[in-house]
Amino acid sequence: MGISPTSHPSGPRLPRTALGWWAAAVGIVAAAGVVVSAATGNAAVYTLAFLFALVSGVLGFLAMFRSRSEATYFLPRTPVGRWTVGLFAAGFVLLFLRLAPTAFAAAFAAVATGLLSMLRYGERSLLVLVLMLLPAVFLLYFFLGEFVFPH
Amino acid sequence: MTGSVLPRSPIGRWTSVFGLVLVAALVLGLALGLARRAPDGPPFMLPGAGVIEMMPAAAAFFLGLIGILHYRERSFAVWTATVLGGLVLAAGTAQDLLSLIQFGTGG
Numbered sequence: 001m002g003i004s005p006t007s008h009p010s011g012p013r014l015p016r017t018a019l020g021w022w023a024a025a026v027g028i029v030a031a032a033g034v035v036v037s038a039a040t041g042n043a044a045v046y047t048l049a050f051l052f053a054l055v056s057g058v059l060g061f062l063a064m065f066r067s068r069s070e071a072t073y074f075l076p077r078t079p080v081g082r083w084t085v086g087l088f089a090a091g092f093v094l095l096f097l098r099l100a101p102t103a104f105a106a107a108f109a110a111v112a113t114g115l116l117s118m119l120r121y122g123e124r125s126l127l128v129l130v131l132m133l134l135p136a137v138f139l140l141y142f143f144l145g146e147f148v149f150p151h
Numbered sequence: 152m153t154g155s156v157l158p159r160s161p162i163g164r165w166t167s168v169f170g171l172v173l174v175a176a177l178v179l180g181l182a183l184g185l186a187r188r189a190p191d192g193p194p195f196m197l198p199g200a201g202v203i204e205m206m207p208a209a210a211a212f213f214l215g216l217i218g219i220l221h222y223r224e225r226s227f228a229v230w231t232a233t234v235l236g237g238l239v240l241a242a243g244t245a246q247d248l249l250s251l252i253q254f255g256t257g258g
Contacts, residue, residue, distance in 0.1 A: 079221040080162065087213060098256050101202040102247045105209035105240060112169065112210035113217065120161035 020063035027056035038148045046148060050141045057133040065124055076125040080117035084110050088131040107135035158226040162218040169211035170232025173239060176204045205243040211236030 033049025036042070065072055076082045091106035114132025117123035158164050180203070215233025218224035250256065 080217055083213065083217050098251060099244075099247045100256075101205055102244045104202055105205040105243065108206035109209040109213040112165070112214060116162060116165050116214065120165075 016067045017063045019059050019066055023056050023059035023063050026052050026059060030056055034144065034148065041149070043149065046145070047141075050137050053140070054133055054137045057137065058129060061118065061129050061133075070124055072124045072126055074126050076117070076123060076128045078117050078121045078123045080113050080121050081123040081125050081128040084114040084117060084128050085131055087113060088135065091135065104139065107139060111136045111139070155226045156228060158218070158224055158229050160218060160222050160224050162214055162222050163224040163226055163229045166211055166214040166218055166224075166232045167228045169207045169214060170228065170235060173204065173207040173211050173232070173236060176207055177239070180204050202243075204239055208236040208239035208243065212240050 030049045030052035033045050033052060037046035037049060062072070076085060087106050087110035091103045091110060094100075094103035094106055097103075111132055114123075114128050117128060118132070158167055211232040213236075215224075215229050215236060218229055219233065
């Protein structure tokens with residue numbers, strides 16, 4: 001679905017496309033899941049909520065690209081985008097080497113480089129998008145988990 | 152971009168922001184580190200203060216590195232943030248490796 005000429009031209013870009021509405025809907029379900037899991041103490045619901053959050057993030061960025069009529073591609077085309085992939089891979093390897101703090105740092109750097117490449121350098125790679133959102137959601141999952149399920 | 156104090160590219164500005172966040176985290180870490188010595192302190196955030204500092208350090212270091220290597224960013228702020236980020240990241244990684252050697256797990 002393209003941009004409707006009668007929709008709010010000066011309003012937010014996201015809800016102008018069907019994908020944007022889906023992103024918002026899935027995001028609301030994710031937020032509701034976190035609230036329900038906090039109220040009931042159900043860890044499965046909490047995990048599921050973050051899977052929904054990941055999907056919502058991907059849909060949201062795709063909606064943003066679509067609202068600007070920008071084409072997406074799979075592999076990164078900017079240096080910052082390529083570094084995002086490298087940092088994610090490094091974080092993944094470090095996690096398996098049981099160097100969790102360094103892995104978290106690499107994941108955070110991947111999120112920062114990914115966001116920068118998307119917002120400032122016109123990167124439209126699906127790989128970068130997913131590899132940026134995965135650690136972002138993962139870090140948020142652990143951080144919020146400390147509050148939702150206190151030790 | 153030679154000789155400037157403040158960055159002029161987006162990546163330089165982001166590097167500087169993460170550099171500032173890192174300095175704030177280091178100052179906060181010092182304050183929390185003092186509180187950590189209390190026996191019944193908050194359970195989760197304080198032991199992880201080193202990890203929290205490593206995150207902006209990694210972001211500042213890698214963004215600065217990308218800016219210097221790929222986007223000809225040579226401002227003083229970017230160099231400072233990159234070097235500071237690199238030092239904190241190296242210290243954290245060394246501590247992580249030592250912990251892995253001593254206890255079989257990082258952290």
